[in-house]
Amino acid sequence: MRNKEYHTTCSYCGVGCGITIREGKNGDLQLEGTKDHPVNQGMLCSKGMNLLYTVNDTSDRLKYPEMRWSKHHPMERVDWDTALNRAAMVFKSLITKYGPDSVGFYVSGQCLTEEYYLVNKLTKGFIGTNNIDTNSRLCMSSAVVGYVKTLGEDSVPISYEDIELADLFFIAGANPAWCHPILFRRIEKHKEKNPDTNIIVVDPRVTQTCSLADLHLQINPGTDTVLYQAIGRCLIERGDIDLDFIKKHTDGFDAYRQEVMSRSLTEAAAICDVPLKDIELAATMIGNAKGFLTMWAMGLNQSSEGVNKNLALLGLNLITGHVGKPGSGPFSLTGQPNAMGGREVGGMASLLAAHRLQQSEAHRKEVADYWGVDHLPDKPGLTATQMFESLADGRLKAIWIICTNPSVSLPDARLVDEALKKAKFVIVQDISRNADTVKYADLVLPAAGWLEKQGTMTNSERRISLLSKVIDPPGEALPDAEILIRFARKMGFKGFDYKNFEEIYLEHAGLTKGTNIDITGLDYKRLEQEGTFQWPVPSKDHRGTPRLFSDHQFFTKNKRAQIHTCGPQNEAEPLNDDYPLILTTGRIRDQWHTMTRTGKVSKLKKHIDKPFLEIHPSDAAQAQIKDGDPVIIENTRGQVSALAKVTEDIKSGVVFLPMHWGKILNRDFGRANNLTSSNFDPVSKQPGFKYAAVKVQKY
Template sequence: MESISPKSVRTTCPYCGVGCGVLATREESGAIGIAGDPHHPANFGRLCSKGSALGETVDLDARLIEPQIDGMPASWDAALDLVADRFAETIREHGPDSVAFYVSGQLLTEDYYVANKLMKGFIGSANIDTNSRLCMSSSVAGHRRAFGSDTVPGTYEDLELADLIVLTGSNLAWCHPVLYQRIAAAKARRPHMRVVLIDPRRTMTADIADVHLKIKPDGDTALFVGLLGFLAAQGAVDRGYVDRHTSGFDAALAIAKSHDLRNISARTGLSPEELRDFFTLFTQTERCVTVYSQGVNQSTSGTDKVNAIINCHLATGRIGRPGMGPFSVTGQPNAMGGREVGGLANMLASHMHLEDEDHRQLVQGFWASPTIASKPGLKAVDLFNAVREGKVKALWIMATNPVDSMPEADLVVKALKACPFVVVSDINAATDTTCHAHVLLPAAGWGEKDGTVTNSERRISRQRPFLPLPGKARPDWWIITQVARRMGFAASFAYESPSQIFAEHAALSGTGNRGSRDFDISAHAAISGEDYDTLQPFQWPQGQGEPATEQRFFAEGDFYTQDRRARLVAVHPANDEATDPRHPFVLNTGRIRDHWHTMTRTGKSARLSGHFAEPFAEIHPLDAAEQGLGDATLVRLTNDHGTIIVRALLTDRQARSNVFVPMHWTGQFASKARVDTLVTANVDPVSGQPALKMAQVAVRPFQANWYGFAVMRVKPACVEDYWALARTKGGFRLELASCAEPEDWSAYAQQLFRTGAEVPLLAYHDHRQGQHRIAMFEGETLAGVLFVAREPVTVSRSWASEQLTRQFTDAHQRFQLLAGRPGKDMPDKGAIVCACFSVGKNEIAAAALSGSHTVEAIGKTLKAGTNCGSCRAEIRGIIDANIVKAAE
């Protein structure tokens, strides 16, 4: 392998499940240089905008660096003793099911392993669940029903070898950008490749799609049930594969035959012609991969959707061979690692089954544990309900923020407030969850962690530290083992390094296996600390004595069911959810391009906030007109669970009667944008995964008396009806709106900018028009500027934000600022489109008008779109609009 700088450390990106390799370099200036690892087989040097900005997120601002008890600093001994004593006391008085862990796909596999071992093998309860329950547990359940194991059959290479890629419930361009770019590059090399996007919204992923099927929400099961019937009618079933390797085909087909094309059309919202064309394309294209993600999983019928997809691949034998198979892409960096160690409440370590007595005895014997959980624990929604009801009396939350991410999130707040003892391990001192903790434990963050993660193609990679642990922060595995020792289990938790935990995990995977289980990495059971340090990315399985190889599953059958046959599961198309006329809109939640989960990391990066700096609701222009909404006005979304207020984004990419709101904004970044407060805690009956994409809401304008936009050097304290805060270079940017108007705007600005009365200000007031502009300066630098109007403020956000980095040496410059628009010597780049290189919409438009009529030409001129490529669709739209404009 090619050598790298001695200062560079090979590690793994902590965002999505693609699992990209990263080169991190500590510069002499203290900055962290980030580059994609050209030798990592997941990304071959590519990084998305979030990964590229990792160096901007590792500062110690807002870090939790020492333990706290009841909000006061404490020693590690005091905090660990208290946690161990309270958990042990609660177990003695109320039994092992009175305590619970809620963990996270942000943990490393070694952290996950010891947490699962402690809870299931030594406490004796299966009350350990994970936020991965919210994103991929329906895939786990579907895999287990079909294959007998939680096995992803294929590899990323299949995405490049396929002649047909079906993307369903997956906005790959924004949520898994590097995989999107691998497909885009393959399509450019092989123009005959076809891509079908199945999504109610026209997302940016549609840019590479040959066909976009605007399916009704939750229509996926019906679509793939219909496809199965079509495949049989066209003689496209591989009877040899079906007869040799599967069971249940006739029952699954009987249901498919009972739904004709007209029925499937009604259930999916797609025309018979659209259905026939898609079914024909699938039927005639052997090398086909169906990629699915949260849009499939986050449903009350998510497991059935997964099995409906798998049924079509089993029926045609298109599985486990190059360029074909069903492919679940995970949302978190180590959701797969969590699955491997039994991090879900209904699983055991090493892909063993909690309901299997032989598996329980095997794991208990290997651990030499005093007990073993004998029944499934509480899944995420049920877990927090049990906390609220007083059944769970001690709860430990690790590396996640359920007050923002759980459905009916305000009930989670009530649960934490009611819980006698809450422990939170986190890297941040202030989140919407940490404020409810009786004990806060400072965990290691990315850059400080040492361990392994597994990506969506079963590839295990090392995450290596390149920064020292700040303050008293410690790795999660260390924190868990210290508590375990204090609870009396010292001999079984005597780990001194993550390599020892990994070796034990690997040894368990091979114990009693002999090919009976898919997960086996026992080749590493005796790994040394030195070999662990240099461990290269590898795919499992890799059994004892076997070399590391790339491997697919199930081309020749050999499934992990009792009879080694796959199960085609007879699934019925989901019935339409009952609609509530009070709440006529379907709310879809999800991710945006440049932010991650609840923004505890990406919120630190100014450039990652350049694309979208505030929460928004995508709504169709016709729906907006009916509701009295204008573009960029504020919208109130309500139902029986709560209310949020966000910015209206009018776009015909959105389907009628549907709205989309990102999941990222929390109480740290906006006044009232915790979208999961609106999501009903309905779950899939098999997987327990919540239907996070199917809330019903009413949509109404928020009638503000004034709107404001401000930039300032210091973080403000906000109390208005609506506010949204984001980092910008040199400080912060802030959106404001309220029903009540301050009596003195100048005093209000001083309070907002947190300056003293002696700081000089420059102000313009038009009380009749409701316009106010106030700027304050400290020497030659801008302390802050506020723009106020009766309508949404139209000032260029990117230009105004850049003023924090300027020097104001004369009065003319200051008056120019107050005018709210740049002078000829200060071009306005417009809203940021390319976060990687901070290229704005106006710059792209100008280049297009000057002759750069392709995305590639824009890249050569401005570099926009040449890194992660996630902005390429948006760039193409700007080019097209300006070519039309030039021709008019």
């Protein structure tokens, strides 16, 4: 690779920053943000800048397949044939004895699109079960349902260039300053140049994002729907809505108006614990805006009320006509680098390729015909939390976990540990031995990591990029796609004879032909030579589609967007005298997910190196806790210890734990998910990480 330059995309968050890799004078690799990249224009955040450290340090890498012959045998190194023969033998025997629904795959929004496509084809098309779900269920599934219900399909309408065209940002349940830093930098620069730009932040915490806010609505956790409907009521009462747009392009406004008018603003202000004048000020800012971007992330999605929160927020865009216009629209901030690509291939238990619906017989037939199989299973598959509950109670016998660490990242993590202990067979396919889930594996398959394989990803604005292979993986590690292909062949399945990864990509693209996400105009050569593209890209001379719905023709059957009511609130976990505080969880600036990669970089630990509990001074005083004290956070599901950070940045009655830490020295030092609940939204099945009842005591 001497003197060569490679282009790739950051493998952390959904912003999708372009990265250029060059060989330095001494033959070592150098990394920088790609200067002319439309996403980051050369910028990178601390995580992206330090990616090469995680590549160069292979001390934790899984390099060879490892296997144990029974639960009582130790793990031993084996060759790939032995490993995959055993995987195939166990899967075949479980499927014969208990049926195809006895096995499942749990994958990741960090998988490349080709890998996502293959595992779905393998599971739904050939094994014959819909038991394939992903950690994107924990991230974006409420947003997906919100888009489908309002716009007709899972389609983020905006482009990042809308940031520079907006004059009002409504950032709800998100802390982009820490979690999507390059987008936040773009907002910052835009506001510097255009000081009249307004920023409203909705969050129970004073986060770094609030440093830019003109108005911070510090709501009670879980009350977002009430807040957005109260703002909707203000807008309607003042006539600050786009009646022409509503009449011509939407349905459902009358029912919406009736619902939002049924609660007084005073009542809404009390429920949300937000001053009435601030609700009115937010409505004034929206009424005056020419470009109104709503941005949101896990604060809305990770909730037993996640879909309603999305519908209520999308309602503000629709009643004001701020969709499909420059600088306007709903913009869900994707957590993972390829959650969007996963959705495109139908990478969840409830989806099929190219936004087809698993429940639709016609859609199942289209995909089955394309794959050359008789039919696809019609029984809904297990979603993320259901999969581990089913492992725990024995309905699911075997699980194959790819590129994710559920022992730390799923809610009610102790149940996940129990489930993995009880499973008949656990396969863990990962890059790192430090993934906590590895210790439960009967078979460990070493995967290639970032820079070690080729494939595509789609970022939060529908932008597809090609990631280059730059170096070989260590030891005998293989690209995830190659592992899946070899396993499919061991199972005796036809249709997995790919000569290269582009053939997988082109097969996936073929399934998008004629759909709203048509990418048949794209191949690896175009991506290599012309750069990144926003779908749809339906022909070879098409340059991609920055903004959807400019013509106000939505993807619903009648082409009209649907404004939704929300109905009664879904139950979150109630507080009581024993557990009187609301626990909410989230990310910190310099760590990623369960720290198997960012935890290796000492520079990234300088920001925050220990788990902490944010607690308001009044709650701390009641429990005689001082800043820096070790504390125990507890509820019926478990305990966590952390160091108290006593601060007025969090609302009284609410405490915050970062989500990243797992078990340290065999103690549950900071594993926030010991405490979170696997209660999920009834429609999206996304768990409510942001609301658990806890108590806090001095350690």
